[in-house]
Every structure is written in C-alpha cells, then in structure tokens.
Amino acid sequence: MNLQFIVDGLISGSLIGLGAIGITLTYSILRFSNFAHGDFMAWGAYGTLSVIAAIGALVGTTAPIGALSFGWPLIAATLIGMILTACLALLLDWLLFARLRDKGQSIIVVMASFGASMALRSLLEFIFTSSPTYFSRGIQMAIPIGLGIRITPDQMVMLATTVILVTAMHLFMSRSQTGREMRAYSQNPALARVVGIDTARVVRATWIIGAALACAAGVMVGILVQIRPLMGLDLLLPMFAAAILGGIGSVPGAVLGGLIIGLSEAAAVQLIGAEWRAAIAFAILMAVLLVRPMGLFGRAER
Amino acid sequence: MSILDVPILDVRGLIAGYEPGLSIVKGASIHADEKEIVVILGPNGAGKSSFIKAIAGLVPITGGEVLLDGKDITYGAAHLRVRQGLAFVPQTENIFPLMTVEENLRVAGGVLPRAEVQSRIDEAYTMFPDLARQRKLAAGSLSGGQRQMLAVGRALIVHPRVLMLDEPSAGLSPKFVEMVFTRLNEIRRAGLTIVLVEQNARAALAIGDRAYVLVEGREAHEGRAATLWDDPVVAELYLGQRRHA
Numbered sequence: 001m002n003l004q005f006i007v008d009g010l011i012s013g014s015l016i017g018l019g020a021i022g023i024t025l026t027y028s029i030l031r032f033s034n035f036a037h038g039d040f041m042a043w044g045a046y047g048t049l050s051v052i053a054a055i056g057a058l059v060g061t062t063a064p065i066g067a068l069s070f071g072w073p074l075i076a077a078t079l080i081g082m083i084l085t086a087c088l089a090l091l092l093d094w095l096l097f098a099r100l101r102d103k104g105q106s107i108i109v110v111m112a113s114f115g116a117s118m119a120l121r122s123l124l125e126f127i128f129t130s131s132p133t134y135f136s137r138g139i140q141m142a143i144p145i146g147l148g149i150r151i152t153p154d155q156m157v158m159l160a161t162t163v164i165l166v167t168a169m170h171l172f173m174s175r176s177q178t179g180r181e182m183r184a185y186s187q188n189p190a191l192a193r194v195v196g197i198d199t200a201r202v203v204r205a206t207w208i209i210g211a212a213l214a215c216a217a218g219v220m221v222g223i224l225v226q227i228r229p230l231m232g233l234d235l236l237l238p239m240f241a242a243a244i245l246g247g248i249g250s251v252p253g254a255v256l257g258g259l260i261i262g263l264s265e266a267a268a269v270q271l272i273g274a275e276w277r278a279a280i281a282f283a284i285l286m287a288v289l290l291v292r293p294m295g296l297f298g299r300a301e302r
Numbered sequence: 303m304s305i306l307d308v309p310i311l312d313v314r315g316l317i318a319g320y321e322p323g324l325s326i327v328k329g330a331s332i333h334a335d336e337k338e339i340v341v342i343l344g345p346n347g348a349g350k351s352s353f354i355k356a357i358a359g360l361v362p363i364t365g366g367e368v369l370l371d372g373k374d375i376t377y378g379a380a381h382l383r384v385r386q387g388l389a390f391v392p393q394t395e396n397i398f399p400l401m402t403v404e405e406n407l408r409v410a411g412g413v414l415p416r417a418e419v420q421s422r423i424d425e426a427y428t429m430f431p432d433l434a435r436q437r438k439l440a441a442g443s444l445s446g447g448q449r450q451m452l453a454v455g456r457a458l459i460v461h462p463r464v465l466m467l468d469e470p471s472a473g474l475s476p477k478f479v480e481m482v483f484t485r486l487n488e489i490r491r492a493g494l495t496i497v498l499v500e501q502n503a504r505a506a507l508a509i510g511d512r513a514y515v516l517v518e519g520r521e522a523h524e525g526r527a528a529t530l531w532d533d534p535v536v537a538e539l540y541l542g543q544r545r546h547a
C-alpha cells in the first residue's frame with residue numbers, strides 16, 4: 001500500500017483546519033455560520049498576490065529562498081494580506097453583519113453571509129477573471145523521506161507553518177486576556193458585559209483572527225495548488241465539517257477535525273477512488289456525531 | 303455620605319423594559335449612601351431583577367436617571383459601568399461554567415494593570431478559601447454556594463464602590479446563606495456600598511440599613527431596615543402573610 005496519502009492528507013487537512021478555526025470562532029462567538037469564510041481565503045490569496053506584484057514593481061525580481069518556490073516578498077505580502085483580509089472582514093461586519101446581528105435573528109445573518117459570499121466571489125472573478133493563477137510556476141522536486149513517501153520543500157514549510165500558527169492560536173485562546181474574554185463571551189454574552197468585557201472588542205478580535213488565518217490558509221492553497229476565485233468555496237464544506245467534528249468553539253478541535261477530514265479524503269481517493277472523496281468525509285462526520293453529538297472536543301454544557 | 307452629600311448611587315424615576323413600549327420598571331427611585339446596605343424587597347414579578355439589571359446596564363432604559371457618585375451613567379454601556387465602580391452579581395448563570403475558577407476571576411481583571419491582577423485574585427481567595435482549593439476546577443462543577451462565592455469574588459476583583467446583588471441567597475443551604483450574609487457585612491465594613499435584592503427578607507433586613515419595597519415596577523415604601531419589619535403599610539404591601547411564618 002502506498003503511504004503517500006498521509007502527506008497529501010496532512011497537507012489538505014492542515015489547510016482545512018486553519019480555515020475551520022475562523023468558522024468555529026465565528027460560530028461560537030458571533031453565533032452564526034459564516035458562509036463567506038471561504039471567500040476570505042480567496043480574497044486573502046488574491047490580496048497577497050497583488051501585494052507581491054506591488055513589491056515586485058518596487059524592488060524588481062527576487063530569488064526564491066533555498067529550495068522553496070517563493071522568496072521573501074511572499075512572506076511579507078502574506079503578512080500584509082492578512083491585515084487586508086482582516087480589514088475586509090471588519091468592513092463586512094460593519095456594513096452588514098453587525099446591523100443584522102442586532103436584530104437578533106441568526107438565520108438572517110446566515111443568509112446575508114451567503115449573499116456576501118456570492119458578491120465577494122463575483123467581484124474576484126470580475127477583477128482577476130475566473131482562470132487560475134499561481135504564486136510561482138516553477139516545478140518543485142519532491143524529496144523521498146522513506147516508506148515510499150515524498151514531500152516537497154514547500155509542503156514541509158507549510159506543515160511547519162500550520163503547526164506554529166495553531167500552537168500560537170491555542171496559547172492565545174488559553175493564556176491571553178483577549179482569548180479569555182472571547183471564551184467568556186461565547187459562553188454567556190450578557191455575563192461578559194457584567195464582568196466588564198468590552199464586547200465590541202471581542203467581536204473585532206474574532207473577525208481579525210478568523211480572517212487573518214483564512215488568508216494564511218488561502219495563500220498556502222495558492223502555493224501548493226493554485227489560486228482561483230472558487231478556491232474558498234470548494235473548501236467551505238470540509239471546513240464546516242472539521243469545525244463540527246472537532247466541537248464548535250474548540251480551536252484544537254477544528255484543527256484535529258481538519259486533519260481527520262483531510263486524511264480520510266486522501267485515503268478515500270487512493271483506496272476507493274476520487275469520486276468518493278467528499279462522501280467519505282461526511283460519512284466520518286456522521287459516524288463521530290452519532291457517538292459524540294457535541295463533537296470531539298465540544299462540551300455538552302453550552 | 304461624601305462631602306457634597308451626594309449619594310454614591312442615585313436612581314431617579316427609572317423607566318426600563320425589554321421591549322419597546324412595554325415598561326417593566328415604571329419610575330422607580332432608590333439611593334444608597336457610602337457604606338450603606340440597601341435592601342430591595344418585593345413580591346415575585348414586581349420587577350426587582352429588571353430594575354437592578356437596568357441599573358447595571360443590561361435592560362434598555364427609556365426614562366429617568368442613574369447617577370454614580372454624581373455622574374450620569376444612565377445610558378452608558380454595561381462594561382463601562384463596571385469600570386466606573388458599579389459591580390453586579392446576577393441571580394443565575396453568574397459564572398462561566400467551562401472556565402476554571404481562576405480564569406473566572408482573571409477574566410474580570412482586564413482593565414486592571416497586569417501586575418495587580420494576581421494580588422486581586424489572591425484577595426478573593428482569602429475571602430473565600432473554598433475557591434482557592436478549587437482554583438483549577440471548571441466553575442461548572444462547583445456547588446450552588448460556591449458558585450455564588452465565585453460570582454461575588456469576581457465582582458470584587460475591580461474594587462468597585464457599589465456592589466449590587468440579585469438574590470444571592472436563593473437556593474442555598476442555611477449554612478451558605480449565613481456565610482453569604484456574613485461576607486456581605488464584612489465587605490460593607492471594608493467600605494463598599496451594597497444594594498441587595500432579596501426574597502429572604504429576614505436575613506437581608508438583619509444586615510441591611512435601609513430597605514425599599516418594590517411593587518409593580520415602582521418603589522412603594524422606604525424605611526429603616528430595622529423597623530420595616532413592623533411597619534403596617536409594608537405588612538399590607540408585601541410581608542403580611544409571611545411575617546409570622
């Protein structure tokens with residue numbers, strides 16, 4: 001049996017997990033399913049691409065770092081892209097979600113996020129066309145690492161980056177005052193105000209974190225696969241599955257859920273055939289939820 | 303009383319309700335002086351909880367005034383009132399069940415200088431040693447009495463000037479009821495003003511200085527806590543059938 005699916009699954013699982021962190025936070029703190037979250041990934045990737053172009057115009061061409069397909073402009077551009085994507089999310093919240101949230105009906109906010117998703121996607125197609133583009137067109141050599149598994153330098157760096165981002169997020173949520181305030185708000189918004197928490201600040205932090213991580217995941221998809229206006233939409237359902245599987249509100253749960261979905265999809269592609277890819281993820285989701293309705297890391301008392 | 307004889311908390315003709323056009327609090331007025339324990343009594347459904355929640359900024363106010371040390375905070379955000387020194391302990395759901403005891407205390411210290419948070423938490427542990435023993439436990443696993451202590455300890459983290467509590471003794475065993483009221487008395491002696499909504503009139507009046515009886519969203523009577531018990535008007539309003547129970 002070929003074990004290559006493990007690397008493929010870990011990679012796609014990391015990307016799904018990074019995206020799912022934003023979904024799980026939005027759901028547990030702002031209390032709605034944000035269907036525009038995938039489009040934050042796409043906007044993050046295109047935004048980063050545009051910043052790279054701007055850097056290129058300013059400083060000319062730069063050499064890639066070591067064996068990687070990209071150089072420092074991509075790293076700098078990603079950081080700027082994360083800020084831009086966070087601004088986009090805050091703008092959407094100000095224009096749309098905050099006003100509807102105040103009226104108190106979650107389903108209306110969800111429908112608005114559907115609309116926002118379509119608008120964001122159409123706007124990308126209008127500006128950048130729907131044909132795929134790339135951060136780099138170079139072909140990378142995959143390095144054999146034993147047991148018949150091969151991994152490219154880009155893939156290794158993406159896995160390491162995911163580990164760093166997820167660890168940082170976990171520490172942030174468990175140790176920082178803002179993280180504590182976010183957890184408190186998700187458990188009881190009224191009590192959060194009673195203990196002096198500025199709830200508008202918690203809402204902003206949620207958007208900023210979710211959007212910035214979506215941008216990072218979008219850039220990684222762009223590096224490893226390609227950039228398309230539909231890239232986020234394609235990942236939306238696996239991301240929701242990961243968030244639910246891991247237990248709504250749990251950052252480690254979202255990442256673990258992402259890895260389980262990524263690995264099982266990759267295994268399904270190899271063992272049964274690519275047409276089963278989506279079905280397998282959802283079969284696993286259903287099986288886990290039958291045994292643990294609150295998800296792997298979810299808590300019954302909510 | 304402060305130098306200018308301004309009550310530390312002065313609520314005048316408050317009108318508040320959950321839905322537009324439907325007032326639950328209909329022009330209620332109370333005031334509390336420094337180091338005073340003010341008790342609010344009243345029958346079920348009189349609007350005591352709504353009143354105190356409105357003062358805390360949790361129920362929309364449509365009329366009247368809330369003055370904290372002379373400063374108008376009627377329409378301020380709830381979290382700002384806490385920072386200005388007006389703390390509130392709700393009756394139910396007053397802890398974050400999935401956070402540890404220590405996190406519950408720490409989360410309330412967001413506005414304090416970082417270096418001070420730990421010493422404030424230690425103050426809460428000194429006041430309620432049970433909490434210190436359970437600092438690492440999820441607050442959801444505490445007993446009713448311990449939850450109440452945690453909620454009070456957390457409200458005190460910011461060193462408020464006025465502490466408002468909604469039926470802190472509800473559902474507690476007699477041992478905990480006594481403990482809660484003893485602590486409240488100590489807190490007052492330390493310099494706080496306390497506004498206490500209570501069903502347990504006997505215990506509340508025992509530590510209270512003044513009391514109001516709230517009926518149908520308005521204060522219907524005010525008096526010294528010590529004599530309120532025997533006031534015939536109050537007996538008729540509210541206490542009558544229970545006085546000798």
Ligand SMILES: Nc1ncnc2c1ncn2[C@@H]1O[C@H](COP(=O)(O)OP(=O)(O)O)[C@@H](O)[C@H]1O
Nearest residue numbers: 320321326344345346347348349350351352353
């Ligand atoms: N969250 C709420 N939304 C709408 N109405 C409420 C709410 N809470 C209380 N009420 C109404 O306000 C009135 C007074 O209730 P409350 O303030 O809890 O009285 P008390 O604390 O004196 O028993 C009741 O008629 C109750 O139905």
Ligand SMILES: [Mg+2]
Nearest residue numbers: 350351352393
């Ligand atoms: Mg009540």
